[in-house]
Amino acid sequence: MITKAPRGTCDILPEAAPHWKYIEKVAAETARNFGFSEIRTPVFEHTELFERGVGDTTDVVQKEMYTFLDKGERSITLRPEGTASVARAYLENSLYANPQPTKLFYNISCYRYEKPQAGRLREFHQFGCEAFGSPSPSLDAELITLVDTFLKKLGITDVSLYINSIGCPECRKKYNDALISYFKEHEETLCETCRKRLYTNPMRILDCKSPICKKVNEGAPVILDYICDDCSEHFNKVKETLDAVGISYTIDPYIVRGLDYYTKTVFEFVSTNIGSQGTVCGGGRYDNLLRELDPSHDIPGIGFAIGIERLLLIMQAQGINFPEVSGPDIYVASLGEDIAVSKLVTELRRKGIYAECDHLGRSLKAQMKQADKQKALYSLVLGSEEVKNGSATLKNMQDGSTQNVNINNTDDIIKVLGGK
Numbered sequence: 001m002i003t004k005a006p007r008g009t010c011d012i013l014p015e016a017a018p019h020w021k022y023i024e025k026v027a028a029e030t031a032r033n034f035g036f037s038e039i040r041t042p043v044f045e046h047t048e049l050f051e052r053g054v055g056d057t058t059d060v061v062q063k064e065m066y067t068f069l070d071k072g073e074r075s076i077t078l079r080p081e082g083t084a085s086v087a088r089a090y091l092e093n094s095l096y097a098n099p100q101p102t103k104l105f106y107n108i109s110c111y112r113y114e115k116p117q118a119g120r121l122r123e124f125h126q127f128g129c130e131a132f133g134s135p136s137p138s139l140d141a142e143l144i145t146l147v148d149t150f151l152k153k154l155g156i157t158d159v160s161l162y163i164n165s166i167g168c169p170e171c172r173k174k175y176n177d178a179l180i181s182y183f184k185e186h187e188e189t190l191c192e193t194c195r196k197r198l199y200t201n202p203m204r205i206l207d208c209k210s211p212i213c214k215k216v217n218e219g220a221p222v223i224l225d226y227i228c229d230d231c232s233e234h235f236n237k238v239k240e241t242l243d244a245v246g247i248s249y250t251i252d253p254y255i256v257r258g259l260d261y262y263t264k265t266v267f268e269f270v271s272t273n274i275g276s277q278g279t280v281c282g283g284g285r286y287d288n289l290l291r292e293l294d295p296s297h298d299i300p301g302i303g304f305a306i307g308i309e310r311l312l313l314i315m316q317a318q319g320i321n322f323p324e325v326s327g328p329d330i331y332v333a334s335l336g337e338d339i340a341v342s343k344l345v346t347e348l349r350r351k352g353i354y355a356e357c358d359h360l361g362r363s364l365k366a367q368m369k370q371a372d373k374q375k376a377l378y379s380l381v382l383g384s385e386e387v388k389n390g391s392a393t394l395k396n397m398q399d400g401s402t403q404n405v406n407i408n409n410t411d412d413i414i415k416v417l418g419g420k
């Protein structure tokens with residue numbers, strides 16, 4: 001018997017699917033209002049894309065990727081995130097030849113081999129946006145404003161914005177040196193992974209979840225003390241713009257993000273109501289990613305991604321209701337006239353009406369119960385009399401009012417249903 005899905009995956013059942021549809025609709029509308037167009041990229045890519053793009057010292061690349069050799073012996077990886085794929089698509093399809101910036105959004109599934117818990121899955125979903133071709137801090141603020149607008153449209157209030165600047169490679173060099181000399185003093189205390197990180201990517205230590213490393217991190221040097229004038233001016237402009245558009249934020253100098261491509265602005269939207277996996281959105285600028293993928297293209301970029309599963313947990317914790325899903329426009333019940341019912345519902349459906357009928361030989365009483373349960377707006381019973389006379393009674397299920405209709409003229413019925 002195979003009746004269990006792989007660990008860390010979830011079915012989205014019919015009761016929940018409309019919630020996902022609604023979130024995706026609000027996401028697409030918000031992205032459109034900010035000038036973003038949809039992009040769809042493959043679920044799998046060449047492994048090298050993520051190794052180079054996301055960074056081979058990150059947990060995502062080192063421990064979490066679903067990587068396999070295909071039948072042609074190519075190393076393939078299920079995407080652990082969207083940014084690298086969208087950047088690859090931007091370069092491959094020469095989207096830089098269009099007027100810039102190019103602003104793209106996506107709703108995708110992602111795959112990471114993580115230890116599953118509430119808000120952390122192995123297959124999860126992201127709504128993300130990426131903007132390429134402008135180094136302007138106004139674009140950083142625009143993306144953050146987009147997230148804020150989207151969350152507010154959904155009615156989410158208990159989420160806080162944290163921002164930081166992690167500078168450019170120049171300031172990062174000085175900062176890394178300062179981190180190395182600080183952490184060297186505490187090398188014995190650090191966890192085993194962080195001891196390795198000390199020599200490969202010391203900033204990753206700041207992201208370590210181990211309580212011992214967290215404690216050491218409290219005294220670590222702060223990046224904002226090391227960023228150069230350019231990066232500092234950029235960060236000030238982002239803050240000024242956020243102030244001007246009325247978005248409140250907290251500066252958190254310890255946000256470094258778990259992926260290697262970031263430069264300058266980084267940000268997270270965090271909820272305290274859904275447990276340890278409270279970061280619902282992460283993003284930032286990545287001015288060197290495209291050059292990393294293709295050295296002939298030195299194009300800046302910035303983006304974010306929101307985890308839909310975490311968003312749903314926040315909405316649930318906040319008691320936010322979703323719009324009701326409407327039931328059938330009409331339920332056609334059968335009194336021994338199944339073929340006439342099939343004919344009628346087919347004609348109605350072909351004209352765009354949501355029409356339901358029974359397929360289990362239920363009694364008339366049970367069929368009407370079913371119509372009620374499905375929240376049908378109207379019902380109509382077809383028995384031999386109705387078929388012979390070509391007319392039937394259409395009943396409004398809300399107020400109980402009835403009306404005779406010609407069953408051989410579906411337009412007559414549709415007029416009553418609300419002129420669909």
Ligand code: HAM
Pocket residue numbers: 080081082083112114119120121122123124125126128129130258259279280281282283284302303304305306307308309310
């Ligand atoms: P990330 O921080 O790795 O960034 O993921 C973004 C969001 O995806 C997280 O805040 C979280 O809501 C969700 N998420 C991540 N991993 C899981 C998981 N295992 N289970 C459930 N949800 C998860 C990125 O992916 C970057 N690509 C964001 C970005 C776009 N930066 C610039 N552009």
